[in-house]
Amino acid sequence: MSRPVSQLPRWLAAAGASVVLAGSLAAPAHAGPSSRQQEFGSAAAEFGVPLNVLLGVSYLESRWDSHAGTPSTSAGYGPMHLTDLRAAGGLGSEFDSGEDPRGDDARPALHPVAAKPTAPPPGLQTVDEAAALLHTDAAKLRTDAAENIRGGAALLARYQQQLGVHSADAKDWYGAVARYSGSEDATAARTFADEVFDMISKGMSRITDDGQTVTLTAASAGTPDRSQVARLGLRADAPAGAECPKSVACESVPAPYQENPDGSYGNHDLADRPRSQKIDYIVIHDTETSWDAALKLAQDPTYLAWHYTVRSSDGRIAQHVPTKDVGWHAGNWYVNSKSIGVEHEGFGAKGTWYTEAMYRSSAKLVGYLARRYGIPLDRAHIIGHDNVPGTTPSTIAGMHWDPGPYWDWAHYFDLLGAPLRPTGRPGSGLVTIAPSFERNQLTFTGCDEIGSGNPCAATSSEAVVLHTAPSDTAPLLNDAGLHGTDPSTMDVSDVGSRMATGQKYAVAGTQGDWTAVWYLGQKGWFHNPRTAPTALPAGGMVATPKPGRASVPVYGRAYPEASAYPSNVPAQDLEPMPYTLAAGQKYAVGGVVGSEYFSATTFDPADHVVVRGTTKYVEIQFGHRVEYVNLDDVQLRPAL
Template identity: 65%
Template sequence: MSRRSFRRGGALLAVASLALAAPAATAQTAPADQQRQRAFAAAAEEFGVPENVLLGVSFLESRWDSNAGTPSTAAGYGPMHLTDLRAAGTGGSHHDEGGEDPRGDGRRSELHPSSPGPAPATPQLQTIDRAAQLIGTSAETLRQDPVQNIRGGAALLADYQRQTGARGETPADWYGAVTRYGDGSSFADEVFETLKTGVDRVTDDGQHLTLAPTPGLEPRSREDTKVECPRSVSCESVPAPYQELPGGGYGNHDLANRPQSQKIDYIVIHDTEGYWDDVLKLVQDPTYVSWNYSIRSSDGKIAQHVPTKDVAYHAGNWYVNSKSIGVEHEGFAAKGSWYTEAMYRTSAKLVRYLAGKYGIPLDRAHIIGHDNVPGINPAKIPTMHWDPGPYWDWSHYFDLLGAPFDHGFGLPGSKLITITPDFAANKPAFTGCESPGKPCTPRGSTSQMLRTEPDANAPLLKDAGLHPDGTPSTMDVADVGSRIDAGQRYAVAEVRGDWTAVWYLGQKGWFLNPRKAPTAKPAIGTVVTPKPGKASVPVYGTAYPEASAYPAGRTPQPIVALPYSLQTGQRYSSSGTVGSEYYYATKFDPAEHLVVKGKTRYVQVQFGHRIAYVNADDVQVLPAF
């Protein structure tokens, strides 16, 4: 862009309120599916912003989607992610909700601190006011009108550019303004990396946009060497405290020596249900719980709290905690919010780095959501959390991980399938995002519902653990009792026309899987079924050792079956055999900590929405043909 056009943008910015309707009219004259592309071009010209920079900023915030005027997890609205905390509301932390004990171990008292209260309206959470002022319109208009939202974002970006004092003649000159827009250099790095590669996609409301590649633009690298992160992301250390508390307790994690002491098998994806500043305060509270990493929504910035060698209290299941790394994402699954592209991208880079470092398979049996973690006993099942929720785009996330779900499938007719709904087109009628029973705003989801019969009106399945009263599961956004997600693998029980049934919590669960537009694909793998002579097999939420494995003076951890069973004739997807382990850590002195390893072997299975374990001596593992 020329220096002249940049000056022209500044002049137009001063009188933008006189030309509110013109860009909208220009966009409306374009073909129906290219109106948003024209809106970006018009706004870039009007405010003197390089069009590719404007497109890149928007893509990293919203993927150019309008999201039906609903807020993101960081209170952002529209394609340009203009933030409005007043309209989006506030939140605490998902660790404050319900009765889940994040540590997930009866050896120590549960930690349930109070919520931190409302988030403050920081400048990063209230950019819509300045954008509205710059173009002379209302915050409500910017929340609901994508064209005006793009104009407001372009005006704001140009305003930030003037404040930097940079000349703005080339896209590279806009690095400072982009950093300010996304509240961090990690966001700007991701934007410029996207400019280098280009993007072409169709939005949630059918708009086709293209960002042509611009070779030669290189993002900056982080310099902090005190953290365990890939060098291509912005990552800082915000340590969680390990200290003694009055009364003999301690918090908020356990020192360990992984992977020498225990192999790390899982990475658990969470959302915070709180805003960034409050989340960082909570994880630094020694009386609170902990997790290994947090990722900011606005720009994808990463903070590490607990070294990966140590065990954080995050998943509500001590076996999973001791074998996993917990990654929190600033967000609100309960509100049905959408997650930013900047956060998806840096999260995927972090998880890919950690998975490579520790040999963790990039599949949905090992990269799991908090909602996939089982309760350690029947009483804990109703208290388990369900984040990151049905609006986390697992398919897109695994594309970014370099492990897409559309590769490596089996032959037609395989008795094992991978769930693969189209995120944009799949919009289950969930309720309860804002208040109990109220329909959620329809939006893309990687979740599908299972029914008792091949009929869209048939009841949902029953979950004896989540609904011990025997009532069917519901469409409440938090109810995972009859839900399957993209990337998960299930054993096929039956096929009738366009409907497929899978084995799920001891039942057949039916979902629509049309041959012309399939929502699942054949997979290669193994399944488990009871050994001959066994009518049913117990199912467990942990893979703990037998009592005889514990040394003298160490009380064995109970092995408690869940209220489900694997019955003769049923098959469940297997993700491999694991040894039995229990990390005995009940005292502050790590010299007292001990990993107990038993002779019992377990097989991990996809038993419902959550993973589970069965004793390897009870089942046979078979290839899925």
């Protein structure tokens, strides 16, 4: 219940007053306090929450952004991430679509249908409790940033009251912070709270997506009372056994490997990586369903499984498939065989942002895996599901587009310790796409229903759109695999004329504030003014057809030549994609790879075979997705 400070319990009223006077965290003097900063201060005073606690919790949820009242991909709203799944959209599964997640021509296409949950999980409806405390309606909490902050403060005060702790010291609010995470288990709740108190000790200042300067001044909160978590009635720590760094909350929720009555088996393949095959990629996904539903799907022997799932509210991680084994997740068997799949709880089209707790936990996991397997921390190897190529022309249209244009790749690479920086001289022949995420606000369509044409809210995006000429009014490029001869669209799922942050492209020209790059065999133009660049000069190698070659074929997988296959393994098709890589065009090189095919069509892993050829391929950034060209068809040279 919301009450004026004068009507709060004496200890809470005193706490509010002392926090504002002793711990005021105004924005830097040159900017002056922002209204958002003042809203945090007012809410902290009203509900007696230490201001640094309120700011720390909000940062770990939303980085203090309002997101124009749009939901996160896990149905959270506003700076305090008050969740309302009813308003945000329905529940489904990432794999309820036309994509065959295995992507292996040697087996029948796999199209399992996930059961739909009938009710939202309680953890995705915190807006209701906050609305009851404030005697207001959920709609106001979703759309009004100041009221949203009040709602979050009211929840923290309620959790503290339920603990029976009467203190104005931030260190004594550890249990309330842990409860705010929404975690059902003690380890995840403590991990969330530890992140908040680490943020309090280090401090932070940033400009939000709506131009608000907010500052959390670094200050020691003392040693927090971590014993409070034991009084929250949470599940005991999950048993060990998962392949995770020690700094995250992680549990093993194993996917079954068993034969089914119909003779099929699932829901992944046993292997012996990296001894059998090098792991080259980590693929970032979102689940299109809730955490609970995703875990149930991964445990269904008739469904399919990936390696990890990351929860939105607190960053908890579940591992389903050992990293040595091959998950069915990317829709391309070559990429599956060479990758680790990490799903993130989220609803791509119906949500427009991901929580900071999820970003941080995911980055710790991916950094750990990259170091363990020698995977470069760049966008040629840390890829989205939307960057995975189709296997043949017929599969391109069914490939997925998650985690979508609202995943903040620049921030993610900051957390990975590999920030996007210029690596070339001005005027270099390569660029790294790097718009300001907060200022790069785009209006896509189809967030209500893919293909509807209805505009989404204009909000922050990592994407940069390409045009056929240096003008915002020029048509978008064509993706022959997606649209035939028609131009691409601004549908949120349409990656046919869209570059992603961190990707490298070869420069094809400049004109004023516009830069052209080679993209799907075409020149694509994007706005890149010197005063607010959307790309950075980059160094590296480019691939171009060898002299005398009018064009070279482009492939969606790096499979061996037919002569490399043993007699008991059918040779796999090398059908080229419906694109043209013509003489004079250049594409950024992600690496040179050998040719491999993992034959795993039977339940008995003794029958599994890794076929290796002598053909070598070059991974290139050809469009939004990576593709492969035969090394014998191209020449590699430094970008100039």
